Amino acid sequence: MCLAIPAKILNRRQDNISKVDFGGVIKEVDVTLVPEASVGDYVLVHAGFAIGVVEEKEALETLELLRQMAEQSDASDGEQDGAS
Amino acid sequence: MHQTVNRMELHKGIDPGSRYSKALLEKILLEDIEHLSFMEVCGTHTMAISRFGIRRALAGKIELHSGPGCPVCVTDDAEIDLAIRMAGEFKATLCTFGDMMRVPGSSSSLLMEKAMGSRVVVVYSPLYALDIARQEDRQIVFLAVGFETTVPSIALTIMRTKQEGVKNLSFLSLNKVIPPALNFLCENREVRIDGFILPGHVSTVIGVKPYEFIPRRFGIPCVISGFEQADILSSILMLMDQNKRGEPEVRDQYFRGVRREGNLKAQEVIEEVFEPCDSRWRGIGMLPLSGLKLKDKYKDFDAMERFNVKPQVVYSSQVKRACKCGEVLIARIKPPQCPLFAVSCDPEHPVGPCMVSTEGTCAAYYKYERAGV
Amino acid sequence: MKGQEFSVSEDVITLSHGSGGLVSRELINNVFVKKFSNAALSRLDDFANVGKVGGNLIFTTDSYVIDPIFFPGGDIGKLSVCGTINDICMSGAIPLFISVGLIIEEGFLIEDLLKISRSMAATARRSGVRIVCGDTKVVDRGKADKIFINTAGIGKIDGSPIYGSGAMPGDAVIVSGFVGDHGVSILSRRSGLEFSTSLKSDCAALDGLVKDIIEFKNDIHAMRDPTRGGIATLLNEVAKQSGVSVFIDEKDIPIRDEVNAACEMLGLDPLYLANEGKLVVFADKRVATEVLSLMRKNKLGKDAANIGEVTDMIPPRVYCRTQLGTTRLLDMLSGEQFPRIC
Numbered sequence: 001m002c003l004a005i006p007a008k009i010l011n012r013r014q015d016n017i018s019k020v021d022f023g024g025v026i027k028e029v030d031v032t033l034v035p036e037a038s039v040g041d042y043v044l045v046h047a048g049f050a051i052g053v054v055e056e057k058e059a060l061e062t063l064e065l066l067r068q069m070a071e072q073s074d075a076s077d078g079e080q081d082g083a084s
Numbered sequence: 085m086h087q088t089v090n091r092m093e094l095h096k097g098i099d100p101g102s103r104y105s106k107a108l109l110e111k112i113l114l115e116d117i118e119h120l121s122f123m124e125v126c127g128t129h130t131m132a133i134s135r136f137g138i139r140r141a142l143a144g145k146i147e148l149h150s151g152p153g154c155p156v157c158v159t160d161d162a163e164i165d166l167a168i169r170m171a172g173e174f175k176a177t178l179c180t181f182g183d184m185m186r187v188p189g190s191s192s193s194l195l196m197e198k199a200m201g202s203r204v205v206v207v208y209s210p211l212y213a214l215d216i217a218r219q220e221d222r223q224i225v226f227l228a229v230g231f232e233t234t235v236p237s238i239a240l241t242i243m244r245t246k247q248e249g250v251k252n253l254s255f256l257s258l259n260k261v262i263p264p265a266l267n268f269l270c271e272n273r274e275v276r277i278d279g280f281i282l283p284g285h286v287s288t289v290i291g292v293k294p295y296e297f298i299p300r301r302f303g304i305p306c307v308i309s310g311f312e313q314a315d316i317l318s319s320i321l322m323l324m325d326q327n328k329r330g331e332p333e334v335r336d337q338y339f340r341g342v343r344r345e346g347n348l349k350a351q352e353v354i355e356e357v358f359e360p361c362d363s364r365w366r367g368i369g370m371l372p373l374s375g376l377k378l379k380d381k382y383k384d385f386d387a388m389e390r391f392n393v394k395p396q397v398v399y400s401s402q403v404k405r406a407c408k409c410g411e412v413l414i415a416r417i418k419p420p421q422c423p424l425f426a427v428s429c430d431p432e433h434p435v436g437p438c439m440v441s442t443e444g445t446c447a448a449y450y451k452y453e454r455a456g457v
Numbered sequence: 458m459k460g461q462e463f464s465v466s467e468d469v470i471t472l473s474h475g476s477g478g479l480v481s482r483e484l485i486n487n488v489f490v491k492k493f494s495n496a497a498l499s500r501l502d503d504f505a506n507v508g509k510v511g512g513n514l515i516f517t518t519d520s521y522v523i524d525p526i527f528f529p530g531g532d533i534g535k536l537s538v539c540g541t542i543n544d545i546c547m548s549g550a551i552p553l554f555i556s557v558g559l560i561i562e563e564g565f566l567i568e569d570l571l572k573i574s575r576s577m578a579a580t581a582r583r584s585g586v587r588i589v590c591g592d593t594k595v596v597d598r599g600k601a602d603k604i605f606i607n608t609a610g611i612g613k614i615d616g617s618p619i620y621g622s623g624a625m626p627g628d629a630v631i632v633s634g635f636v637g638d639h640g641v642s643i644l645s646r647r648s649g650l651e652f653s654t655s656l657k658s659d660c661a662a663l664d665g666l667v668k669d670i671i672e673f674k675n676d677i678h679a680m681r682d683p684t685r686g687g688i689a690t691l692l693n694e695v696a697k698q699s700g701v702s703v704f705i706d707e708k709d710i711p712i713r714d715e716v717n718a719a720c721e722m723l724g725l726d727p728l729y730l731a732n733e734g735k736l737v738v739f740a741d742k743r744v745a746t747e748v749l750s751l752m753r754k755n756k757l758g759k760d761a762a763n764i765g766e767v768t769d770m771i772p773p774r775v776y777c778r779t780q781l782g783t784t785r786l787l788d789m790l791s792g793e794q795f796p797r798i799c
Contacts, residue, residue, distance in 0.1 A: 002128040002233050002285035002311065005721045006341075022722050024715030025645075027652035030211065033236055033350045044288060044341055045722065047181070048209025049237040052288035052347050058340035062310075066099060069318050070107035102780040109781060137783025182724075182795025205649075206795050208723065212649040313781055431791030440791075442724065452785040 004046035006054050009039050020045060099314035108317035109141060115324060121147040121276045122323055123415060125266065126283030127154035127443025128311060134448040136313045146320065149275055149415035150445040152265050152367060153283065155230045156183050157413060157437040157444050160364040161404070162395035163258050164189040164437075166388075170225045170256060171202040174391055177220070179213035180227040182206045187437045190404060210241040217245070217253035224253045225387045233285040235259050235376060236350035239357040242378070242385055254387035257377055260363055262286055263294045264374035268414075270302040275415045279305040279323035281316070284338040289354075291346025292334050299332035310338035357382055364395075366437070367410030409436035412445050419449040426454055470565040475595025488570055489557075489591055492578040497589040505589035507554050510613045515550040517541060518609035525646045526569070526603055530639075530657030533606055534573035536733060538580040538588075539662045541610040543682045546667040547736065549619040549674050550612035552584060557591035558607040563598045573604070584662045586610075616674075623678035624699035628767040629745035631738045633666060633752055634659070634760040636688045637716040640730025644723065652722070656715050661734030666757045670748050676741040677748070683737060686790050687729040691737055692775045693789045696767075699739075703775045705765030705787065729790045739767060 007020035009031070016032045020043065029043075034050045037043050042059075043050035099105050124130055130150040133139050139148045152158045168189045171178035178194065185195045185206060198204040203222075207213055213226040228238045238259065245253050262283065269277065282295055287308045298304050305326035309319035319337045326332055336342050354376075363375025378386040388394060407429075408422040419425050424435055431450060434440035439447050473480040490498055497505040519540050526533040538555060545552040557577065561570070581588050639658040644650055663682065670677070679699060683691040688710070696703045712727050720727045734757060740748050745763060752758030770776065777787040 002126050002283050003724045004233065004285045004288070004341075005718075007722075022652075023718035024656075024713075025652050025654045025718040025722060027722065030209075030237075030240070032240055033347060033353070035349055044285065046233055046285065047237050048211055049240070051233065051236060051285065051350060052341055052343075054341050062340050066104045066108075066314050066318060069321060070104040070111070102782075105781050135779070135785060136781050137779045137785045138781070140785075141781070141783045185795050208650050215649075451788045454786065 004044040004051060006042045007045050009037060009041050009043060012039055018050075020050070099312060102313065105313045105317055108314065108321060109138075112142060112317065112320055112324070113145060117145075117324060117328070119145065119147065120278045120324065120327060121149060122279045122281055122320065123149040123151045123269070123275070123277050124281040125151035125153040125262065125269075126281075126286065127157070127441070128285075129153065129281055129283065129309065129316065130445055131443050131448050132311055132313070133316060134452040136316070137452070138313065138316060140453060142320070146324075149277070150412075150448070151269060151415055152365060152413040154438070154441050154443040154445070155234075155260060156187055156441040157409060158260060158265070158365045158367070159187075159229055159258055159437070160366055160395065161190050162364070162397050165191075166393060166395045167227050167256060167258070168192050168194060168197055169393065170227075170387065170391065171197045171204050172200070174223070175202070176223040176225040176391075177203040177205060177216065178225050178227060179205045179207045179210075179216065181229065183442050184227060184229055186434070186440045188434055188440065210238050211244075214241055214245055214250060214253060217250050218248075221252065223390075226253065226255050228255050228257045228259050230259055231262050231283070231286050232289045232354075233283075235261075235358065236289060236347070236353050239353040242357050242382055243353065245385055246382060254385050254390045255378065256387040257358070259358070259376040260365070260374055261360070261376065263297075264371045265365060265368065266295070266298060268368055268371060270298060270304060272414075277304055278327055279307070281319055281323070282306050282308040282334070284308060284310050284315075284341060287336070287338065287342045287346065289347050289350045291342070292336055292344050295334045299334060303332050305332040306334040308334065308336045308338050308342055310341065365413075367413035404435065407436040409438040409446070412438050419446040420454070422446070426450060468567055470561050470563060470567060470570065470595055472563055472595050472597070475561070475593060481593070485593065488567075488574045489593075492571075492574045493581070493588040494578070495587045495589060497587065498591075503590075505554070507589060507611070510553065510611070512613040512615045513550075513618065515545050515548045515612040515614055515618060516609070517544040518607065519544060520605060520607040522602065522605050523643070524602060525643070526573070528646055528658055529642045531660035531733075532573055532576050533604060534577040535580045536660055537606040537608045538577050538586070539660055539733060540684070541608040542584050542586060542662040542664055543736070545610050545612035546664045547619070547680050547682055548612070548614060549667070549671060549677075549680070550614035552586050552610055552612040552664055554587055554589045555581060555608050555610045557588055559591070559593045560601050560605040561593065561595050562601040562603050563595055565603055570604075580662060584664045619674065619677055619680050621679050621681055621695050621698040622700075624695050624701050624703075624739040624767050625678050625741075626701055626767050626769040627742050628678055628739045629742045629763050630692070630703060630705060630765045630767065631740060631745065631749055631752070631761060631763050632688060632711065633663075633736045633738075633758045635711045635713050635716070636683065636732055636735060637712055637720065637727035637730040639733045640687065640727070641716050641719045643731070644719070650723070652719065654715050654719060656713070656719070659732060659734035661757055663734065663736055663757060666736065666752065666755045669751050669755050669758075670738070673740065673744050673748055676744040677738055678741065679739040681737055683732045683735055685731050687727070687731060688735075688737065689726075689728040689775065689787050690790055692787065695737075695739060696773055696775050699767075700773055702768045702770035702773050703765060704768050704770065704778070705775070706778045708780055709762055709764045711760050711762050725794050728787065729794055742766070
């Protein structure tokens with residue numbers, strides 16, 4: 001139910017449409033649902049619409065958490081709560 | 085560590101070379117715990133878990149059940165038949181997501197209707213149905229199937245249709261929402277559930293709050309998970325941890341894509357166009373307020389109103405009655421336990437939607453896990 | 458009227474062009490005979506005498522109904538010639554002659570027909586193949602989607618051809634390059650999907666590449682080109698025909714980033730997308746390194762990769778090692794892949 005893919009916004013919205021880059025594949029998507037997103041942001045695209053923004057800070061935190069989880073000897077040691 | 089993140093790192097590179105994933109898998113396997121059962125309720129998770137080989141890798145230690153997470157699969161036969169009738173009997177141009185094309189109704193499928201001359205168009209976005217409607221005189225019907233991930237996009241499309249006064253487009257709303265199904269699973273615990281892996285992108289829309297009743301009322305731990313293998317594996321570890329500590333709550337593993345409050349703009353447009361209604365779920369039956377219908381102010385664009393039809397229960401053939409999709413959907417049985425699985429039901433000759441839907445549980449098992457892999 | 462180019466008013470194909478009369482002959486002459494230019498065709502008989510061929514004759518046919526007819530990297534004409542050349546040379550044979558049958562929808566632009574015919578001529582010429590006979594029919598509007606092309610081809614081989622049933626446990630599985638390019642580039646033009654990408658179809662004739670490795674013919678136990686259904690379908694077909702299992706490693710399959718990106722966006726699997734200029738070789742592992750190296754020296758094989766091996770695992774299936782190190786099935790495609798949202 002959940003196939004949404006991150007893509008980077010390439011230009012300012014015109015009539016609620018922006019061009020986004022999926023990684024060499026560029027498509028126009030509707031960005032009405034992400035009014036806070038701007039050029040350079042990554043958005044989650046589903047059925048031709050951006051439905052949410054992928055925050056760079058949180059993505060980096062996720063990477064860091066993964067690293068910690070993978071390296072710790074016990075899953076519960078020093079685990080940070082990533083949820084807001 | 086704070087270099088600029090490029091798209092590859094944000095997505096695929098969340099774990100380049102699967103380095104973390106392998107370590108996470110090992111950790112799970114090394115944990116000294118009694119056998120645990122978790123359930124994923126998102127079809128995308130079901131497919132990913134099978135495709136990554138996670139289900140098999142954890143078998144014996146952690147049982148991963150697949151819940152009713154495929155919106156196509158939980159759509160009742162009567163509703164599928166209605167969609168098919170739109171194209172066949174009412175001669176409307178039926179626009180649909182590709183997911184629905186091969187799903188069998190009680191006697192046909194959209195693919196079959198297309199072959200017989202009905203106009204069925206696969207669209208990537210509901211906006212394309214609006215495009216088609218602007219260019220043609222025929223009646224166009226958009227088949228709206230999907231959970232909360234998809235509903236805001238459909239709502240926006242409906243709003244635009246009304247705004248522009250496009251008179252020949254209507255929407256067959258078969259959309260459903262997930263929390264009532266979760267409630268059902270919690271109340272009718274035929275299957276032991278020690279934790280839920282919750283759908284990441286549904287949560288992008290609805291946030292964290294709608295799930296909080298699960299740990300609060302039923303004491304079941306929950307983790308909202310992303311879709312990379314590293315996401316799923318770390319979510320499983322988080323669920324194991326909650327079980328160990330005996331502190332059930334809703335944790336957000338996919339916080340890079342899910343805000344606590346969800347997407348407020350998306351919730352706003354859903355609220356503008358839709359209201360909850362009772363809805364039949366395959367395998368579950370009638371669930372109160374689990375479906376969405378168009379509000380009165382958008383009734384003009386409701387296909388059921390325009391064509392004056394409602395889903396009708398049709399007499400099912402013997403073969404269809406033997407179909408156990410309903411039991412698979414609530415994890416009462418696993419696909420290989422269905423007597424039809426891989427015998428008379430396979431992707432070429434599907435008896436029920438679970439085998440032919442791109443996110444069907446039976447399809448996932450058949451495709452990636454059958455034959456003693 | 459012989460030799461005269463078309464007047465400005467005659468810019469579309471009409472039913473007259475298919476009727477066999479003067480207008481027909483003019484079309485055939487200007488569009489085909491002149492472009493395909495060879496002795497057999499110029500005779501304008503209803504048959505071609507291709508002379509004694511020698512060796513074993515390999516014969517194949519294929520029809521092309523692709524939409525759009527012009528796509529990044531090629532067109533339906535190039536596709537139809539490459540497709541038949543490739544079918545022939547997958548057996549190890551040298552492609553020699555091709556026939557062309559066209560079914561054209563009334564209203565088709567003659568300019569487009571000329572483009573297609575030029576493309577077919579150039580493609581055939583490049584591989585030393587002659588288009589020696591053909592046929593044209595015109596149908597009412599709506600009875601065909603712009604243009605359908607059938608090509609049949611003859612090749613010759615000394616000794617036995619390479620069959621799909623020869624793969625043996627221990628064989629290396631080698632693919633000649635990136636998979637999924639053609640499928641994605643076609644999708645990028647489909648209305649409703651439109652996305653832009655620098656991806657082009659990989660449409661190409663593989664006779665040169667096959668020639669480069671044919672010295673190892675006796676150690677190449679099976680060879681095939683992955684067209685519709687993609688590489689996954691090919692592996693399953695050969696596994697079934699040969700009664701063996703194939704074990705591949707997901708991370709070794711060459712897939713371009715853009716193909717992955719497009720497939721993620723559309724919910725498709727690149728392993729099931731069409732290719733039109735790739736081949737897969739099942740070669741004795743003793744010669745695998747050399748075959749791979751020879752392939753990489755050819756422009757069409759420069760990204761060739763060893764992706765797995767043939768085993769005797771029961772039941773005979775295609776197995777895939779995931780990035781995680783687990784094993785999963787790589788099954789046959791069932792029906793068509795539609796872009797999906799779930």
